[in-house]
Structure formats: structure tokens, C-alpha cells
Amino acid sequence: KEYCEQNNIPFIFEPYNGGAICTDKNDLQLAFSTNDMPVKFQKVISDRLVNWLKLNVSKNISTDGNDILIENKKVVGFGRYTLENGMTLLVVQISFVVDLDFIRNVTNKEIKKIPVGINEYNLNISRNDLIWEVLKWLY
Numbered sequence: 001k002e003y004c005e006q007n008n009i010p011f012i013f014e015p016y017n018g019g020a021i022c023t024d025k026n027d028l029q030l031a032f033s034t035n036d037m038p039v040k041f042q043k044v045i046s047d048r049l050v051n052w053l054k055l056n057v058s059k060n061i062s063t064d065g066n067d068i069l070i071e072n073k074k075v076v077g078f079g080r081y082t083l084e085n086g087m088t089l090l091v092v093q094i095s096f097v098v099d100l101d102f103i104r105n106v107t108n109k110e111i112k113k114i115p116v117g118i119n120e121y122n123l124n125i126s127r128n129d130l131i132w133e134v135l136k137w138l139y
Contacts, residue, residue: 003105020107021079026097026117028127030134037088042078045092048137049076052130057122064113073116094118096127 004011023029032041049068053061058070068076079091097117104111118125 009106020109021077021091021093022099022103022106023093023095024097024099026119026127028094028096028130030092030094032090032092034088035086037082037090042080042090045090045137046076046078049092049094052133053118056125056129057118067113069113070116070118070121072113074113075116075118094127094130096125 001011003009021029030045032045046063046068050061050063053068053070053075057075060071062069062072066078066080067074075095077093079093080088082088095115095117096119098115098120100115103115
């Protein structure tokens with residue numbers, strides 16, 4: 001928070017599990033909020049993203065906890081939080097371009113999974129491509 005304030009970087013607090021999500025105009029963050037969200041909902045979104053990444057970016061996709069990895073580097077992270085009233089917030093961070101120095105300045109946790117952007121593997125994929133894909137899932 002202090003680094004962001006000193007450098008005029010906007011930030012918001014989202015009460016999900018995990019650490020900070022560092023995102024910018026190149027990335028895509030999806031947020032779902034509903035009462036009594038089934039745990040399976042996150043798995044469905046994760047499975048769809050894994051399949052899309054395998055078809056469009058790399059065959060070397062794996063999952064580790066709440067993260068989707070390409071060649072063991074983090075490209076997608078999930079955060080989930082359920083409030084006392086049963087409302088659940090599910091946030092999905094999909095990185096297209098990563099500024100590792102920025103992430104190191106913003107977070108105070110050790111980076112265990114090196115973040116990487118989708119565009120390091122396929123420059124022809126844009127965030128608009130993924131937005132349209134997600135819209136297909138919702139219809």
C-alpha cells in the first residue's frame with residue numbers, strides 16, 4: 001500500500017485469500033460475486049481457461065492450487081472470499097504482460113511461482129480474444 005501511495009498507483013482492497021494481485025491495462029481480471037457460490041464454479045472457470053490456454057498458447061499447462069501455470073510459471077491466479085452473509089467473491093487474474101520489478105515492489109511476500117504473461121508465449125493472443133471467449137462461456 002505504501003509503495004502504491006508513494007508512486008501514485010491506484011489500488012483497492014479485495015478480501016480474498018492469497019496475496020496481492022498486480023494488474024494493469026494489459027491484463028484481464030474477472031470478478032464474480034454471488035450468494036452461496038458453489039465451489040465447483042471456480043473449477044468450471046479454471047477448466048475452461050486451461051482448455052483455452054492449451055488450444056491458443058501452449059500445451060504445457062498445469063495447475064497448482066489456485067494457479068494456472070505455463071511451463072511452471074504463473075499466468076492465472078484465483079482469489080476467493082466468502083463473507084459472513086454467504087456472499088462469495090471470486091477473482092481471476094489473467095496476465096498478458098508481466099512487469100516483475102513492479103510486482104516485487106508492490107508485494108512483500110516471497111514470489112514462489114514466477115509470474116509470466118501469455119504474450120511471452122503467443123504475441124498474437126490479445127486480452128480481447130479472451131474477453132470474447134469468456135463471453136461465449138456465459139451465453
